[in-house]
Amino acid sequence: MKISSMKRPIFLNTVKVIFWFCVGAALGLFLFVSFAFIIFQKINSNVVYPGITVDELNLSGKNEQAIKDFFMAKNDRINPTQFVFTSDFGIATISASQIDYGYDKDLLAKQAIAIGRGDSLFSNIILVMQAYTSSIRLRSSYRYSEDKLLNLLSSIINKAHVDPVDALFTFQNGKATAFQPSGFGQAIDLDDIKNQLNSQFLTVMSSEKPQTIIISVPIKILKPNITTDKVNNLGIKELLATGTSTFHHSIPNRIFNITLAASRLNGILVHPGETFSFDKALGDVSSFTGYQQAYIIQNGKTVLGDGGGVCQVSTTLFRAILNAGFPVIERHAHAYRVGYYEQDSPPGFDATIYSPSIDLKFKNDTDNYILIQAYINPEIQQLTFFLYGSRDGREVEISKPIITNDTPPPSDMYQDDPTLPKGVVKQIDFAARGANVSFTREVKKNGKIILSDKYVSDFQPWQAIYLRGTKE
Numbered sequence: 001m002k003i004s005s006m007k008r009p010i011f012l013n014t015v016k017v018i019f020w021f022c023v024g025a026a027l028g029l030f031l032f033v034s035f036a037f038i039i040f041q042k043i044n045s046n047v048v049y050p051g052i053t054v055d056e057l058n059l060s061g062k063n064e065q066a067i068k069d070f071f072m073a074k075n076d077r078i079n080p081t082q083f084v085f086t087s088d089f090g091i092a093t094i095s096a097s098q099i100d101y102g103y104d105k106d107l108l109a110k111q112a113i114a115i116g117r118g119d120s121l122f123s124n125i126i127l128v129m130q131a132y133t134s135s136i137r138l139r140s141s142y143r144y145s146e147d148k149l150l151n152l153l154s155s156i157i158n159k160a161h162v163d164p165v166d167a168l169f170t171f172q173n174g175k176a177t178a179f180q181p182s183g184f185g186q187a188i189d190l191d192d193i194k195n196q197l198n199s200q201f202l203t204v205m206s207s208e209k210p211q212t213i214i215i216s217v218p219i220k221i222l223k224p225n226i227t228t229d230k231v232n233n234l235g236i237k238e239l240l241a242t243g244t245s246t247f248h249h250s251i252p253n254r255i256f257n258i259t260l261a262a263s264r265l266n267g268i269l270v271h272p273g274e275t276f277s278f279d280k281a282l283g284d285v286s287s288f289t290g291y292q293q294a295y296i297i298q299n300g301k302t303v304l305g306d307g308g309g310v311c312q313v314s315t316t317l318f319r320a321i322l323n324a325g326f327p328v329i330e331r332h333a334h335a336y337r338v339g340y341y342e343q344d345s346p347p348g349f350d351a352t353i354y355s356p357s358i359d360l361k362f363k364n365d366t367d368n369y370i371l372i373q374a375y376i377n378p379e380i381q382q383l384t385f386f387l388y389g390s391r392d393g394r395e396v397e398i399s400k401p402i403i404t405n406d407t408p409p410p411s412d413m414y415q416d417d418p419t420l421p422k423g424v425v426k427q428i429d430f431a432a433r434g435a436n437v438s439f440t441r442e443v444k445k446n447g448k449i450i451l452s453d454k455y456v457s458d459f460q461p462w463q464a465i466y467l468r469g470t471k472e
Contacts, residue, residue, distance in 0.1 A: 047113075048060055049128055053136070054140055068109050071102075071108055081207075083096070083213050083215055084214050085193075087216070090156045098148060100143065101197070102142065102204075107143070157188050164223060165224055169232045175267045179236075179267065182227040184223060185223075186220065188218070193215065235367070237390055238391060240391060241320050242323065242384055244382060245340070246381055247381050247382075253294040256292050257309035258313060262374035268371075269369050271369060273363075275361055278317065280359075282355070284355075294309050311334070315351050316384070318350070318351035318360055325451065326365065329363055334350055339430070347403065347457070366389060366390065366392055373386040394444065394445040395443070401437050408434075415467055418471050419471060425469070429462070429465035430462070434459050439455055440452070
């Protein structure tokens with residue numbers, strides 16, 4: 001018992017000695033390493049520590065400015081590289097130097113210098129030892145100036161950009177007083193362009209000679225905030241068809257009447273199953289309702305009358321109805337070929353009206369409302385009708401017109417007019433060739449024919465008539 005009691009203090013003392021020896025040794029080693037690291041830092045002051053590389057490029061011993069110069073030289077080598085941006089809106093050729101394309105020399109210099117120079121001494125020592133024994137490899141950093149790129153691509157960007165259109169629909173007293181269908185916009189997809197440029201860095205920088213790289217400019221679709229189907233519950237959500245006509249060389253009174261008549265049809269809603277009457281929708285056509293005197297066909301003659309030019313409106317709407325594939329309930333051709341209606345169309349695609357006996361009618365055989373909109377472009381003297389609703393899958397095929405019995409106009413006729421001064425000649429009717437014109441229309445839905453009709457126009461030959469003054 002006494003021997004065992006004597007050995008225990010000896011063992012404890014031995015353990016204490018060993019413990020404090022190890023602590024002292026560790027502390028001494030730490031102090032030695034710290035002192036050695038301080039000396040190492042002074043030796044490598046302001047330069048990259050040994051063993052630090054960027055990819056395969058050794059930066060050991062280089063100061064920050066030397067690193068910048070090193071990568072600047074590499075950038076200078078690829079400066080002639082060209083990026084050719086191709087699009088439907090133009091082509092832009094941009095060199096690497098114009099957008100500062102290449103290594104990010106400033107970032108790489110700071111990253112390389114910063115390794116082993118953090119706030120933690122222990123971490124710094126570990127990083128330096130790692131770099132020395134097995135190296136630390138930084139990934140290459142690249143850059144280009146987005147501002148310069150956008151400036152050089154500005155022409156293409158501006159040409160391609162289309163703002164999306166929010167839908168507008170105001171309904172009052174049975175008529176749409178304001179309507180604007182929604183529309184998708186578009187813009188250059190700049191993020192995609194940036195990704196394409198980024199993906200080319202390795203290829204460009206590793207090439208032995210300048211490259212020419214083709215980049216297809218991508219387009220992205222911009223959606224409207226308010227779509228057409230959100231602003232009404234009438235099924236008016238998309239364009240069904242259009243009809244156009246031009247009225248070049250019309251006298252001012254005729255243009256006035258066309259504009260007035262078109263405005264009175266603009267915004268009309270045709271109910272599902274309703275038969276639309278042009279005469280009823282237009283109302284009275286006379287000087288009492290604002291129309292002016294212009295040439296009309298009446299009783300086989302071309303004479304001045306209230307509302308001359310209204311048939312331009314009915315003709316244009318007829319073309320829209322044909323293209324939409326709606327059943328035409330009533331349509332009448334003009335007595336003779338009118339030059340206005342053949343400025344942008346073959347003969348036979350016209351429709352005359354003369355209230356109350358001669359009308360243009362069609363049926364809305366869809367399950368939704370149809371909105372009629374009219375637009376006049378005064379610069380090119382063109383009238384357009386837009387028919388909006390919901391598509392139901394119908395497809396329209398209209399044949400080319402067949403022209404037969406082409407007949408020259410009769411000889412010009414001169415009539416004495418005692419109200420005109422002697423020597424004055426005034427043309428009051430215009431020559432037109434006669435012809436029989438016909439075309440067909442076929443409307444299919446889900447592969448089945450739902451409408452098949454034929455339109456025939458029997459145009460009479462028309463002579464030019466002149467008044468010859470006899471008044472002394």
